[in-house]
Amino acid sequence: MGAPYDFDTAVDRRGTWCVQWDGVADRFGVDGLLPFTISDMDFATAPEVLAALRARLDHGVFGYTTWWQDDFRSAIAHWYATRYGTEIDTGQLVYAPSVLSQLSQLLQMWTVEGDGVVVHTPVYDGFRKAITGLGRELRGVPVGDEEALERELSRGDAKVLVLCSPHNPTGRVWTADELARTAALAERYGVAVISDEIHADFVHDDGAGRVHVPWTRVAGDGRWALVTSGSKAFNFPALTGSYGFIGDPGDRAEFLRRMETAEGLASPAVLSLTAHIAAYREGAAWLDAVRAYVAGNLGYVEERLGAAFPELGWVPPQAGYLAWIDLRPLGVEESALQRVLVERERVAVMGGSVYGAPGCVRLNVGCPREKAVRGVEALVRAVESLHSSPSGDCGA
Numbered sequence: 001m002g003a004p005y006d007f008d009t010a011v012d013r014r015g016t017w018c019v020q021w022d023g024v025a026d027r028f029g030v031d032g033l034l035p036f037t038i039s040d041m042d043f044a045t046a047p048e049v050l051a052a053l054r055a056r057l058d059h060g061v062f063g064y065t066t067w068w069q070d071d072f073r074s075a076i077a078h079w080y081a082t083r084y085g086t087e088i089d090t091g092q093l094v095y096a097p098s099v100l101s102q103l104s105q106l107l108q109m110w111t112v113e114g115d116g117v118v119v120h121t122p123v124y125d126g127f128r129k130a131i132t133g134l135g136r137e138l139r140g141v142p143v144g145d146e147e148a149l150e151r152e153l154s155r156g157d158a159k160v161l162v163l164c165s166p167h168n169p170t171g172r173v174w175t176a177d178e179l180a181r182t183a184a185l186a187e188r189y190g191v192a193v194i195s196d197e198i199h200a201d202f203v204h205d206d207g208a209g210r211v212h213v214p215w216t217r218v219a220g221d222g223r224w225a226l227v228t229s230g231s232k233a234f235n236f237p238a239l240t241g242s243y244g245f246i247g248d249p250g251d252r253a254e255f256l257r258r259m260e261t262a263e264g265l266a267s268p269a270v271l272s273l274t275a276h277i278a279a280y281r282e283g284a285a286w287l288d289a290v291r292a293y294v295a296g297n298l299g300y301v302e303e304r305l306g307a308a309f310p311e312l313g314w315v316p317p318q319a320g321y322l323a324w325i326d327l328r329p330l331g332v333e334e335s336a337l338q339r340v341l342v343e344r345e346r347v348a349v350m351g352g353s354v355y356g357a358p359g360c361v362r363l364n365v366g367c368p369r370e371k372a373v374r375g376v377e378a379l380v381r382a383v384e385s386l387h388s389s390p391s392g393d394c395g396a
Contacts, residue, residue: 004047005286007293010368011044018238020364024348028338033348036375039168039322041235041294041366045275046286049234052278053271064267067095067243072273076243079230079280083201086214092245094255095268099198099242100126102227104134105258107160109251110192110223111136116158118149118191122324122355124168127196131162140356143172146181153189161186163195166203166212169324169355169362171317173203173210179218187222195226198242201233201287203319204295210318219247225255231272233287234279235366241272294321297365297372301325308380309387321366325379328359332386337361340385345378 013021020038025031044050073090080086096102111117113135119127121140131138139158141148152158163182166173174182186193195215203212215226229242246252260266279287298316301323305314311329327337334351341347352360363379365372 005289007043007290008368008370010371011042013042028342028348030342033342033346034371034374034378035348036364036367037348037350039232039320039364039366040237041290041321041364042368042371043235043290043366045235046279046283048282048286049236049275049278052274052282056271056274062270065270065273067268067273071277075277075280080214082284084212084214086217088214088216088245092216092247092252094244094246094252094259096227096242096244096259097240097265097269099196099227099229099244100130101263102225102242102244102255103127103130103162103194103196105255105263106192106194106225106227107131107134107136109254109258111159114157115160116152116155118152118158118161120149120164120167122169122352122357122360124164125354127162127164128356136160143167143170146178146185149182150185153185153191158189158191160192160194163193163215164199165195165197165215166199166319168199168320169322171199171320171322171324173212173318175210176213176218179213179215183215183218183220183222183224186224187220190222192223193219193225195224197226197228198232199320200228201230202291202294202321204291204298204316206295206316206318208318212319216245223248223251225251230276230279234275234283236272236275236279239272239275240269241276243276293369294366297321297367297369298323300369300372301363301365301376304376304380308384321364323363323365325361325363326359327361327383330383330387332359332383334358336386337382340382341378345382347375347378349375349379 020035024033024035077088077090080088115136116139117131117136118139120143139152141152200212225244225246227244231237246255302316305312334353338351341349350362352358
């Protein structure tokens with residue numbers, strides 16, 4: 001970790017209207033819990049991003065803004081070239097307030113009520129809400145089960161595959177071969193692909209040589225969109241803002257029409273553009289440092305769980321700062337675990353039922369080491385108090 005970056009000193013987020021700290025009672029019914037929940041980090045964003053934001057604020061004028069300008073497009077192209085070795089076509093770019101808003105628009109473009117939308121399970125709850133909220137039928141296939149994937153894609157009313165790459169909540173990084181096979185299946189059965197790649201910048205260097213492969217590299221001739229944002233890796237989701245690539249020119253024009261006219265979102269948030277440009281041009285060293293720090297947190301989770309519950313065989317995720325932990329082999333019942341965590345340990349941890357996998361937990365360790373340790377120790381104590389007979393798994 002480079003000297004300019006201090007991830008050990010806690011930043012007090014209470015009273016800043018943040019969901020993780022100030023909104024904990026909305027989900028858990030109790031205030032004052034130490035939270036390890038929603039997927040943002042407790043770290044200040046990169047100092048390079050902060051400097052760019054301050055400079056923009058000092059300008060003092062915040063009129064209507066355009067995202068279709070070279071500073072933004074070239075910064076994205078630079079990031080993909082230097083980070084992923086991928087040349088992108090900036091003519092395919094689109095912009096929207098969030099990844100989920102892009103998902104919603106694309107589902108409305110490419111499906112009608114009752115159509116099947118395929119996802120990998122366990123599934124990010126934002127996908128489930130968007131899909132079912134639009135009256136589409138969510139069809140889950142376990143992560144890594146390609147036979148089940150083909151079976152669902154081959155159904156006549158399956159219209160879209162929503163791919164999470166890397167996968168949330170498990171942290172799975174798809175290989176180039178897996179993605180190529182998925183693209184071939186989608187094209188064979190005429191299923192469009194929406195690839196959410198917001199976690200792509202957090203692939204861990206664990207010596208296995210894993211790399212993120214953007215969907216643009218495997219897309220082929222099928223209908224597709226890649227949706228993403230720099231806000232996850234650089235921790236500025238409150239600024240709003242996401243971007244994507246849409247392969248078909250007609251689909252791209254229709255998406256932009258919907259955003260600019262039907263949704264009235266022609267002018268983006270200028271601070272989001274500023275943050276993205278600074279992050280992609282100057283933030284690589286900070287990102288490498290924060291990812292290495294989080295890997296240390298995940299290493300602690302592995303060490304502690306290995307000592308307490310070796311039968312779990314838990315290993316860190318291949319990407320991200322979310323520890324997805326399958327507790328079913330220990331016979332732990334989720335509602336009982338949540339009661340102990342909330343009432344006795346005073347911590348908030350996401351239960352697996354949120355993602356369709358009761359008996360698992362998702363522990364956010366994108367935080368200073370001291371906080372991560374407190375969360376892991378609380379989880380271990382709670383599980384030890386409830387440990388009983390083995391049953392099942394979480395499909396992770």
